[in-house]
């Protein structure tokens with residue numbers, strides 16, 4: 001792997017099947033990581049330096065997969081120089097974005113998210129769609145692109161010419177990971193992918209983040225495991241547009257149906273995630289494919305209903321605003337907490353707060369006052 005990486009700009013992803021030949025279409029372009037290795041950064045510089053903004057733009061528009069992957073690497077870079085170029089590319093591509101249905105898939109590890117994406121993805125390709133699969137995993141700072149630690153699940157899908165799979169960007173906060181994924185989503189749309197599937201790891205905040213970037217949100221569950229065991233909170237169920245009880249196969253069908261009716265009952269008392277749409281529970285099997293075409297029928301129906309009512313467009317607009325202010329908040333917080341004077345004040349004030357020598361409100365005022373002084 002090492003020498004292969006050295007000699008080629010692209011390398012095969014971890015999940016490439018052992019005996020796959022040239023029909024294996026997916027390549028991964030090495031991204032910028034928090035590995036501390038200068039070598040990587042230099043490599044990135046030489047690789048991107050020879051491409052102009054219009055090279056990137058035109059490459060993405062004609063769905064040149066290598067250029068698309070390189071453009072994603074460019075937006076994932078943390079360097080200021082790359083960032084400016086990335087923004088210029090995105091700005092030019094903006095009119096070509098938005099023409100897709102964006103679907104988020106969440107659920108605990110092992111529920112079958114990747115398997116469902118693979119079965120659904122293959123089905124969609126047969127229907128003539130072009131499918132991009134992204135993953136969001138804020139914890140994958142060093143794994144360099146294994147899909148949420150599961151290397152085998154999308155073997156078939158990753159061989160397909162009309163499918164583009166991009167693992168979670170590495171490094172940084174959830175906000176940083178989400179920004180990169182949002183921009184990657186736009187690039188994929190500009191390249192003509194009309195279904196974007198985003199897999200998330202269920203680690204609290206990431207579901208909320210993915211909900212804020214998709215049109216339709218699927219929650220994958222398994223029968224027989226209690227809610228607590230599945231780490232599924234009421235709040236997460238309320239984010240979902242559909243609940244999928246997966247693995248309804250191999251003698252597990254009856255339990256899946258019981259879970260389905262349990263959740264259906266519970267859903268009556270919860271607020272639906274999308275205005276004008278009733279969230280329902282369904283069973284499916286990624287293994288046999290049962291219930292998978294129905295997921296797509298449901299998503300199409302959802303799209304039709306929400307587009308007619310204006311809810312679809314309204315949500316996308318709100319998401320854009322949320323995105324902007326989310327980035328502002330993230331930048332402000334970083335600016336505050338990374339400031340040396342503030343760091344010093346915080347460490348001084350901490351013990352006073354803990355020992356109840358000072359009121360929390362006064363402590364907050366003091367910190368903000370000193371921040372305002374630094375800024376003025």
Ligand SMILES: Nc1nc2c(ncn2[C@@H]2O[C@H](COP(=O)(O)OP(=O)(O)O)[C@@H](O)[C@H]2O)c(=O)[nH]1
Pocket residue numbers: 107108109110111112113114115116150153246247248249250284285286287288
């Ligand atoms: N029997 C059965 N097993 C499944 C099904 N879907 C996934 N699995 C298995 O469950 C495990 C976890 O699946 P995976 O897709 O990696 O889950 P993820 O962590 O949610 O992405 C794997 O061993 C799959 O083969 C299904 O529909 N039926």
Ligand SMILES: [Mg+2]
Pocket residue numbers: 113114115147148150153199
């Ligand atoms: Mg997975």
